[in-house]
Amino acid sequence: MKNRKRKAMSWLVLAAGLLYFLLPLLATFLFSLRGKKGVLSFVAYEHVFADPQFLKTFVFSFKMSIFTVVAGLVLIIPTTIWIHLKVPKAKPLIEVFALMPFVIPPIILAFGLIRSYSRPPLALVTTPALLVAGYVIIAFPYIYRSIDAGLRAMDLKALTEAGMSLGAGWFSLLFQVVLPNLRTSILAAIFLTFATVIGELTLAVLLAWPAFGPYMALVGRDLAYEPAALAILSFALTWGSIGIIQALSRGKIRPSAMPAPGWATMAEDTKPAEKRSSTNGLS
Amino acid sequence: MAFLELHDVVKVFGKNTVVRNLSLNVEKGEFVSFLGSSGCGKTTTLRMIAGFETLTEGSIILDGVNVERTAPNRRNLGMVFQSYALFPNMNVRHNIGFALKIAGLPREKMEKRVDEMLDLIKMGEYASRYPHQLSGGQQQRVALARALAREPAALLLDEPLSALDAKIRVRLRDDIRDIQRKLGITTVYVTHDQEEALSISDRVAVMKEGKIEQIGSPFEIYNKPATPYVAAFIGTLNRLPALVIDPSAGIVDVEGQRITTASPIQAAGGTALQLRLRPEALSLGPGDESSNRLKGNVENVKFLGSIVRLVVRVGAHRLSIDSFNEPRLVLPDLGEEIAVSFDREACVLAEPEAQPTRS
Numbered sequence: 109m110k111n112r113k114r115k116a117m118s119w120l121v122l123a124a125g126l127l128y129f130l131l132p133l134l135a136t137f138l139f140s141l142r143g144k145k146g147v148l149s150f151v152a153y154e155h156v157f158a159d160p161q162f163l164k165t166f167v168f169s170f171k172m173s174i175f176t177v178v179a180g181l182v183l184i185i186p187t188t189i190w191i192h193l194k195v196p197k198a199k200p201l202i203e204v205f206a207l208m209p210f211v212i213p214p215i216i217l218a219f220g221l222i223r224s225y226s227r228p229p230l231a232l233v234t235t236p237a238l239l240v241a242g243y244v245i246i247a248f249p250y251i252y253r254s255i256d257a258g259l260r261a262m263d264l265k266a267l268t269e270a271g272m273s274l275g276a277g278w279f280s281l282l283f284q285v286v287l288p289n290l291r292t293s294i295l296a297a298i299f300l301t302f303a304t305v306i307g308e309l310t311l312a313v314l315l316a317w318p319a320f321g322p323y324m325a326l327v328g329r330d331l332a333y334e335p336a337a338l339a340i341l342s343f344a345l346t347w348g349s350i351g352i353i354q355a356l357s358r359g360k361i362r363p364s365a366m367p368a369p370g371w372a373t374m375a376e377d378t379k380p381a382e383k384r385s386s387t388n389g390l391s
Numbered sequence: 392m393a394f395l396e397l398h399d400v401v402k403v404f405g406k407n408t409v410v411r412n413l414s415l416n417v418e419k420g421e422f423v424s425f426l427g428s429s430g431c432g433k434t435t436t437l438r439m440i441a442g443f444e445t446l447t448e449g450s451i452i453l454d455g456v457n458v459e460r461t462a463p464n465r466r467n468l469g470m471v472f473q474s475y476a477l478f479p480n481m482n483v484r485h486n487i488g489f490a491l492k493i494a495g496l497p498r499e500k501m502e503k504r505v506d507e508m509l510d511l512i513k514m515g516e517y518a519s520r521y522p523h524q525l526s527g528g529q530q531q532r533v534a535l536a537r538a539l540a541r542e543p544a545a546l547l548l549d550e551p552l553s554a555l556d557a558k559i560r561v562r563l564r565d566d567i568r569d570i571q572r573k574l575g576i577t578t579v580y581v582t583h584d585q586e587e588a589l590s591i592s593d594r595v596a597v598m599k600e601g602k603i604e605q606i607g608s609p610f611e612i613y614n615k616p617a618t619p620y621v622a623a624f625i626g627t628l629n630r631l632p633a634l635v636i637d638p639s640a641g642i643v644d645v646e647g648q649r650i651t652t653a654s655p656i657q658a659a660g661g662t663a664l665q666l667r668l669r670p671e672a673l674s675l676g677p678g679d680e681s682s683n684r685l686k687g688n689v690e691n692v693k694f695l696g697s698i699v700r701l702v703v704r705v706g707a708h709r710l711s712i713d714s715f716n717e718p719r720l721v722l723p724d725l726g727e728e729i730a731v732s733f734d735r736e737a738c739v740l741a742e743p744e745a746q747p748t749r750s
């Protein structure tokens with residue numbers, strides 16, 4: 109009796125949560141369909157697609173997200189592993205750094221970047237590299253936290269020592285032991301970075317880049333139904349991109365596929381891996 | 392020249408000296424255990440052999456080569472960890488084959504070797520399982536096979552059984568010893584469990600505060616402890632004050648009762664010594680003609696399953712006596728006065744603890 113009550117309660121909470129997230133989305137969607145008076149139509153979407161700026165800015169932001177993800181992961185993953193293994197005492201310091209992007213508003217970051225990099229010898233303000241660098245700072249907390257959580261979940265020290273005692277160097281350790289076990293964390297880091305960067309406004313505006321965030325802001329200021337359509341589209345596009353990333357990376361660093369060519373023909377290999385991914389629900 | 396030599400090894404962490412001038416020779420194919428309570432430096436010593444810790448002073452020679460500048464991944468030592476440390480992303484087969492893959496072995500050879508190792512640990516049918524699908528004992532067997540797969544120069548085990556339950560621990564302990572004998576591999580084993588160390592090793596090194604207190608066969612360590620620490624650490628030990636009466640005849644006085652030891656005493660008459668007796672060397676009843684006897688009152692009877700331990704008060708001191716739980720065993724009543732007997736050979740005389748001997 110009590111059990112059933114508790115179960116009903118959890119369903120209720122779940123339903124409330126879903127409503128909270130889905131209602132605004134649904135409302136926005138319905139509103140976006142009212143471009144033509146009296147009927148529901150996709151005319152607002154037609155307008156959005158008709159504007160060449162839409163695709164241009166989205167592609168630009170998409171590219172920037174990819175660069176940010178790559179630069180962020182390449183910088184932060186090895187650093188975090190190093191901190192875990194060699195200087196665990198530095199963790200509190202890194203935690204403080206990881207809070208900075210939340211505490212310091214992006215506008216300050218933007219002005220800081222402009223002031224520091226608009227004069228020779230570091231006149232970088234017109235290069236997209238500076239934008240990506242700024243994005244890496246904004247994405248740093250998300251990447252660091254995901255990777256940190258992933259590393260805490262495995263016995264990193266014992267695993268690396270075991271690997272070393274078996275003859276593996278740092279390169280093999282990283283690519284065959286640590287990264288495959290960080291898969292979920294890396295994916296989470298990618299999602300968060302991607303979702304943050306694709307619609308980012310402040311840095312893009314202040315550094316004057318034709319990014320998707322400023323474009324959405326502009327449309328939102330000038331038009332009525334198109335922004336709603338744009339919001340729905342960007343939502344769909346972002347999730348679509350994330351879906352593609354996940355599908356791609358699953359193909360690449362899946363546990364059973366990991367051990368390179370030599371293992372490919374080893375008997376009864378793929379079956380249990382599939383069984384495993386379907387039972388643990390992580391994939 | 393021994394296969395593995397530690398010369399005056401010192402390890403300092405900050406202000407703590409964890410290992411103090413430790414020297415040890417391990418012969419090829421020998422099974423040596425480091426035994427000690429936590430913080431005695433046994434694991435640190437093992438980690439220095441493995442290359443995970445640097446030496447503050449001293450040297451480690453492996454197969455004639457000083458390994459000071461050899462990275463851990465080039466020492467060719469198999470290591471087994473308390474936490475198993477299997478790679479979660481690989482199944483049993485890939486875990487065992489990991490070192491072979493790193494070494495670049497051709498596929499057929501690798502598969503053959505992995506099959507051999509699976510046979511060795513009798514886990515062939517688990518080849519495609521992942522670590523999280525195995526029990527602790529099974530994981531540790533896989534870890535053992537993984538460590539042995541590329542035929543390392545020596546095998547290092549760091550408390551490999553401490554995370555397992557009692558039954559599995561005993562079984563795996565025997566398996567480790569069997570496999571070690573079969574392969575004839577030089578092995579260094581770290582444990583805090585004296586029963587484990589005594590049952591598995593060729594030689595046991597009892598450690599205390601970064602030093603080896605005594606090294607010897609399990610028999611020597613148990614029956615002829617060299618220092619009071621070893622005596623107290625290994626098994627239970629009865630200690631009674633003994634006053635030397637006649638050194639040449641080996642006669643001492645214990646609580647007003649005469650005890651004769653098997654050999655002459657290396658001390659002048661009137662010297663205060665300590666008589667040490669193992670509980671299992673004592674038996675109930677007066678014994679035969681040549682036996683030593685002590686009289687006392689039964690204070691407690693503890694039932695330990697296969698063994699019954701009696702606590703008998705002799706003067707101001709308590710004496711533990713172990714007796715097999717035989718069907719015909721008749722237990723005395725509490726407070727009853729009984730005689731306890733023991734052989735002359737069972738007597739060990741040593742300096743009292745108040746003035747510990749530096750050996």
